[in-house]
Amino acid sequence: MPHKLAYQQPIVTAADLSISRRLLKWITHFLAIFGLLLIGLSVLLYLQGQRATRIFDEEFIGFFGEFVVQIMKTDMASxxxxxxPLEPTITIKxxxxxxxxxxxxxxxxxxxSYPLHQELEAVTGKPYRFMEVFQFCDAQxxxxxxxxxxDFxxxxxxxxxLYQDAHNQLWLATLNLNLLLHGTQGMDPNIKIKVLKIQDNILKMMGASAHGA
Structure with missing residues (x-):
């Protein structure tokens, strides 16, 4: 005749119930405090974000968004x-x-203007791809x-x-001043217009030179 296994019911004491209630109460308080901290942090970040955006002009966020996209595609320097890019038929000269x-x-x-590639060749003793830097100024x-x-x-x-990349493609490059100008607090709009006009002229120079105009 098969033997029946007898299972003993665990005995839950009043002390155990008291500990469980205290633990549950502690967890509830912890979650409540954590939630309050999270809400407070969110409010703080929102206020800081609002304050930061007031420092910049209304166009800065758009330029910054494009900048971040470019970083993800290339790197910070680029x-x-x-x-x-120069057209294939256009020479350095x-x-x-x-x-x-x-x-x-x-x-x-x-x-x-200085041919940076010549300096690199002189230091390393090895030939280097063409790279020349041109410095322009509008004194006023x-x-x-x-x-x-x-600080400017x-x-x-x-x-x-003007430089040659690893694939022998020639490029003209200049610093994008948009982030600098639109991210500068309290700049006189007239100053900003003048500098952006110079950047526009530089881009016209680059575009015309890249196409042999």
Whole structure:
């Protein structure tokens, strides 16, 4: 005759119930406090975000969004630049001559140019792809900018780089000033217009030179 197994019911004491209630109460309080902290943090971040956006002008968020997209596609260094590829039939000599011609027409003084690839070759003893830096300046606008904030000296003069990439494609590149200008607090709109006009002229120079105009 088979034996029946007898299971003993666990005995729950009043002390056990008291501990369970205290534990449940502690968990409830913890979750409530955590929820309050989360709400408080969300409010703080919202207020900080509102305060930060008031520092910039209404166009900054759009430019910043495009900047982030470019970082995700390339990297930080590339995302900060505006680049135009040269047409295959355009030579370096033609491009340099065109840059100088348009700079003179647009009242941008060529302060200096230096073939960076030659310096790299001299240091490493190995040939390097073509890379030349051109520095342009509009003295009146530069003076206005520096009077407003001398830290702008870091971004002067305006640079255009003519370089060859690893695939032998030639490019013209310059720093995108939109984030800098639209993200600067309290800048006089007239100053901003002048600098953006210079950037527009630089892009016209680059576009014309890249297409052999």
């Amino acid at each position: 995302a900060m630049l505006i680049k135009i 033609q491009t340099v001559a065109s840059l100088k011609k348009y700079a003179e027409q647009l009242n941008l003084k060529l302060l200096a 606008v530069a003076t206005t900018l520096l009077n407003y904030n001398p 000296a870091f971004h002067l003069p305006y640079r255009i780089i």
